Amino acid sequence: PVEIFRKDYEPLPHLVEKINMLFSIEEGKTIVTTELFIEPNESYNGKSRDLTLDGDETCVKLLALSLNGKDLEEGTDYTLAPGKLILKNPPAGAVLKTVVEIVPEDNTQLSGLYKDGPMYCTQCEAMGFRRITYYPDRPDNMAVFENVRLEADKEAYPVLLANGNMIDSGDLGDGRHYATWTDPYPKPSYLFCCVVGDLGKIHDTYTTMSGRKVDLQVFSESHNVHKLDYAMESLKNSMKWDEDRFGLEYDLDLYNIVAVDSFNMGAMENKGLNVFNTAYVLADKDTATDSDFERVEGVIGHEYFHNWTGNRVTCRDWFQLTLKEGLTVFRDQEFSGDMNSKAVNRIENVRGLRAGQFREDAGPMSHPIRPDSYISMDNFYTATVYSKGAEIIRMYQTLLSVEGFRKGMDLYFERHDGSAVTCDDFLSAMSDATGVDLSQFALWYSTNGTPVVTYDTKYEDGTFVLTLTQKSNSDKPLHIPISVGLLNKETGEEAVATKVLDLKEMTQEFKFEGLKGDVVPSILREFSAPVKLLPASGEEDEEALAFLAARDTDGFNKWEAGQKLFTSLIFQAKDAEMTDKTYDFAKEAFGRTLTDKESKDYSILAYALILPSEGTLGELVDVVDPIAIHKARGAVKKRLAREFATELKERYDELTAAMEGSEFKVDAESIGMRRLRNVCLEYLCSIRETPEEQKTAAELAMSHFKKASGMTDKVAALGALASMDGEGASARDEALETFYKDADGDALVLNKWFSLQAMADLPDILDRVKKLKEHPDFTLKNPNRCRSLIGAFAMNTAFHEESGAGYAFLREILEDLDQLNPQISSRMAGSLIQWKKYDEKRGQIMKAELQKLADMKPISDDLFEIVSRGLK
Numbered sequence: 019p020v021e022i023f024r025k026d027y028e029p030l031p032h033l034v035e036k037i038n039m040l041f042s043i044e045e046g047k048t049i050v051t052t053e054l055f056i057e058p059n060e061s062y063n064g065k066s067r068d069l070t071l072d073g074d075e076t077c078v079k080l081l082a083l084s085l086n087g088k089d090l091e092e093g094t095d096y097t098l099a100p101g102k103l104i105l106k107n108p109p110a111g112a113v114l115k116t117v118v119e120i121v122p123e124d125n126t127q128l129s130g131l132y133k134d135g136p137m138y139c140t141q142c143e144a145m146g147f148r149r150i151t152y153y154p155d156r157p158d159n160m161a162v163f164e165n166v167r168l169e170a171d172k173e174a175y176p177v178l179l180a181n182g183n184m185i186d187s188g189d190l191g192d193g194r195h196y197a198t199w200t201d202p203y204p205k206p207s208y209l210f211c212c213v214v215g216d217l218g219k220i221h222d223t224y225t226t227m228s229g230r231k232v233d234l235q236v237f238s239e240s241h242n243v244h245k246l247d248y249a250m251e252s253l254k255n256s257m258k259w260d261e262d263r264f265g266l267e268y269d270l271d272l273y274n275i276v277a278v279d280s281f282n283m284g285a286m287e288n289k290g291l292n293v294f295n296t297a298y299v300l301a302d303k304d305t306a307t308d309s310d311f312e313r314v315e316g317v318i319g320h321e322y323f324h325n326w327t328g329n330r331v332t333c334r335d336w337f338q339l340t341l342k343e344g345l346t347v348f349r350d351q352e353f354s355g356d357m358n359s360k361a362v363n364r365i366e367n368v369r370g371l372r373a374g375q376f377r378e379d380a381g382p383m384s385h386p387i388r389p390d391s392y393i394s395m396d397n398f399y400t401a402t403v404y405s406k407g408a409e410i411i412r413m414y415q416t417l418l419s420v421e422g423f424r425k426g427m428d429l430y431f432e433r434h435d436g437s438a439v440t441c442d443d444f445l446s447a448m449s450d451a452t453g454v455d456l457s458q459f460a461l462w463y464s465t466n467g468t469p470v471v472t473y474d475t476k477y478e479d480g481t482f483v484l485t486l487t488q489k490s491n492s493d494k495p496l497h498i499p500i501s502v503g504l505l506n507k508e509t510g511e512e513a514v515a516t517k518v519l520d521l522k523e524m525t526q527e528f529k530f531e532g533l534k535g536d537v538v539p540s541i542l543r544e545f546s547a548p549v550k551l552l553p554a555s556g557e558e559d560e561e562a563l564a565f566l567a568a569r570d571t572d573g574f575n576k577w578e579a580g581q582k583l584f585t586s587l588i589f590q591a592k593d594a595e596m597t598d599k600t601y602d603f604a605k606e607a608f609g610r611t612l613t614d615k616e617s618k619d620y621s622i623l624a625y626a627l628i629l630p631s632e633g634t635l636g637e638l639v640d641v642v643d644p645i646a647i648h649k650a651r652g653a654v655k656k657r658l659a660r661e662f663a664t665e666l667k668e669r670y671d672e673l674t675a676a677m678e679g680s681e682f683k684v685d686a687e688s689i690g691m692r693r694l695r696n697v698c699l700e701y702l703c704s705i706r707e708t709p710e711e712q713k714t715a716a717e718l719a720m721s722h723f724k725k726a727s728g729m730t731d732k733v734a735a736l737g738a739l740a741s742m743d744g745e746g747a748s749a750r751d752e753a754l755e756t757f758y759k760d761a762d763g764d765a766l767v768l769n770k771w772f773s774l775q776a777m778a779d780l781p782d783i784l785d786r787v788k789k790l791k792e793h794p795d796f797t798l799k800n801p802n803r804c805r806s807l808i809g810a811f812a813m814n815t816a817f818h819e820e821s822g823a824g825y826a827f828l829r830e831i832l833e834d835l836d837q838l839n840p841q842i843s844s845r846m847a848g849s850l851i852q853w854k855k856y857d858e859k860r861g862q863i864m865k866a867e868l869q870k871l872a873d874m875k876p877i878s879d880d881l882f883e884i885v886s887r888g889l890k
């Protein structure tokens with residue numbers, strides 16, 4: 019495997035400025051013919067004039083090659099090497115014609131052109147185009163795809179789609195037909211797409227802010243067409259939002275989305291032809307949970323927003339990935355916040371960041387948002403590039419204000435529309451548009467790891483002094499925006515409204531004068547920077563946390579204070595025993611939230627009752643004992659459940675009554691009510707010590723299951739039932755069977771059925787998962803199915819069972835999976851690489867399994883990179 023370095027970037031000596039393509043699709047064989055119009059690249063000042071075309075010879079068979087009508091000779095005119103074709107010194111105005119053969123039916127990697135059920139479709143990001151034909155498959159070659167002609171059997175594949183607009187179509191005789199597409203916007207090969215299949219669709223239109231009518235179509239297999247309406251609604255909302263917030267208008271006459279069952283990631287922003295994993299586009303109340311609906315809205319927005327941040331302005335090279343991904347995640351987060359609740363959205367995003375990105379940044383895959391090297395770029399579509407990248411963009415907005423940020427965005431598009439640029443170009447636009455010096459801020463792009471900010475406080479005679487100290491992997495201090503508000507200790511009133519402090523030194527003092535009395539600081543409001551905030555003393559002031567959990571006016575920090583109290587309590591439960599003092603604070607916060615009848619923000623109440631996840635807790639200690647954390651969290655959960663059993667049931671019943679008879683809706687209030695009621699259910703079902711209690715819990719969950727008004731409640735009930743044993747075992751088995759039957763083969767519902775079982779808290783879970791792996795509905799070939807069973811099991815505490823049987827099981831799966839789909843095997847291997855975080859015995863077993871994978875022959879570059887980093 020070859021490691022590629024950011025520092026080695028060189029422009030291409032020639033650019034393909036225009037391309038024509040012909041796909042002749044037949045069962046078992048597709049012939050791809052291309053014409054590349056090649057010109058010298060003026061920005062190139064290197065020595066070699068040869069042009070390297072990327073091509074994966076393991077799946078692309080070269081049939082013919084000619085330049086300006088003349089057949090080329092291997093050795094004289096070009097050379098072939100693994101992964102490339104080197105064309106000797108092409109003249110200006112050269113037209114290179116290539117003919118290749120590929121077999122999409124054999125493509126299990128789901129990169130390039132592949133077959134999935136009744137359709138052929140492409141996935142080209144990051145380097146899939148080279149699995150279709152020979153081409154400079156890198157983002158700085160932006161070309162006009164002028165004619166893309168698709169030919170296939172008319173009856174089997176009536177729908178022929180590619181980027182842009184269709185300009186011609188017709189019959190070829192002999193039962194075949196064709197369509198020709200053109201895309202006027204120059205684009206890199208990773209944004210190319212075609213889909214050929216038997217699909218149903220829904221159609222709508224959107225009139226843009228300048229009055230242009232755009233046709234919108236969403237395609238899926240015919241039996242799923244009734245689940246496409248929410249995606250269409252979300253698409254129209256996204257289009258309007260981008261106009262209102264950023265003045266960005268859609269630029270083609272047609273916007274197509276296609277739902278695909280087998281897909282490596284969530285979705286893909288191909289110009290004018292997005293491809294979506296069915297899990298992120300199909301949604302109706304009987305098959306999708308509220309979280310699924312939220313995800314559909316977010317991902318539809320995300321891919322749409324890429325049209326400007328990613329497509330119109332793209333990345334110069336793959337090291338700049340966060341330029342488009344961090345920015346677009348930030349945009350989709352802002353969109354979701356505006357569509358629903360800002361505070362809920364922030365809490366959800368930070369929970370995700372801590373569980374995923376903080377963990378990644380503390381392990382062997384830690385890298386800056388702009389990495390310095392890679393072996394397989396697919397491994398760098400990470401939580402760091404995406405979620406931490408979005409936090410960096412959010413910090414620009416916090417530092418420059420919403421208006422300043424908008425000015426920066428406007429300048430960015432003014433300068434770079436139609437080109438492939440770097441993160442430095444983005445920073446310069448932000449800085450030049452606002453006059454703010456961001457040179458120190460640039461360090462965020464090159465610093466890995468999660469910075470720690472410690473705080474110390476002092477109050478004297480009306481002056482409050484806040485001392486902040488930062489520690490990170492950078493030698494020089496980072497520029498960190500810290501949003502702070504002060505609350506009067508006596509009255510709880512806001513003594514100082516939220517203010518952004520520029521932490522630019524290693525240690526810095528901030529004074530607040532003229533106060534009328536002592537204050538409680540609310541620091542890092544709205545989570546203004548992706549850092550860990552800790553008291554300098556090492557001891558959390560629990561009184562202050564209890565105060566903030568009750569009275570903070572910042573929704574995020576109010577929630578955060580409660581989480582910190584729960585965290586203290588869980589660690590006390592783990593190490594020795596819960597202290598009365600901490601328990602009382604946590605109890606007060608829990609009770610107040612549970613009985614808060616004023617707030618209609620039910621989602622916020624629900625999140626305030628949920629204990630920090632085991633993953634987040636694991637991040638706070640040097641050595642993780644997953645079983646001990648699981649037990650301690652469970653102990654706190656059960657104690658609170660018993661303490662508040664009456665109130666929990668009251669709240670549960672109240673919400674049931676309030677929801678009864680009302681129409682099913684997917685709006686913030688209805689989602690919040692379901693969320694809160696399901697949290698109450700979860701606590702109530704955790705009381706299962708005695709056979710009597712087991713019966714009561716099973717009855718409650720079973721009735722919840724049977725009366726469920728949609729998939730959200732069904733999943734909540736089955737989630738509780740799946741872990742029941744003893745007197746609850748028969749209810750568990752009955753519910754699982756009913757759920758399976760009701761699914762009636764629906765792929766996304768079956769995924770839930772697999773994952774709920776894989777995540778259950780039962781003693782024999784590994785045996786159950788092994789049995790499920792042999793289930794006729796299980797296959798390693800479908801990434802969603804694979805994630806739903808194997809991925810979900812790797813998140814279960816049982817995965818870490820002391821004998822190491824869980825680790826061995828995963829390794830065996832990875833051995834098979836790597837032969838089929840390296841992108842998925844390398845992602846799943848992420849569960850083994852954190853071995854240093856665990857106790858000696860566990861860590862050594864994990865490491866030994868990693869070593870077995872490293873010794874495997876053959877091994878994909880993707881898996882090799884993860885495993886070898888993991889072993890270091």
Ligand code: HT7
Pocket residue numbers: 141143144282283284285286287320321324343396399841
């Ligand atoms: N830009 C898309 C990334 C993506 C991808 C990357 C590698 C392999 C397969 C992939 N499918 C989609 C998704 C996005 O961020 O919008």
Ligand code: ZN
Pocket residue numbers: 320324342343346
């Ligand atoms: Zn993206």
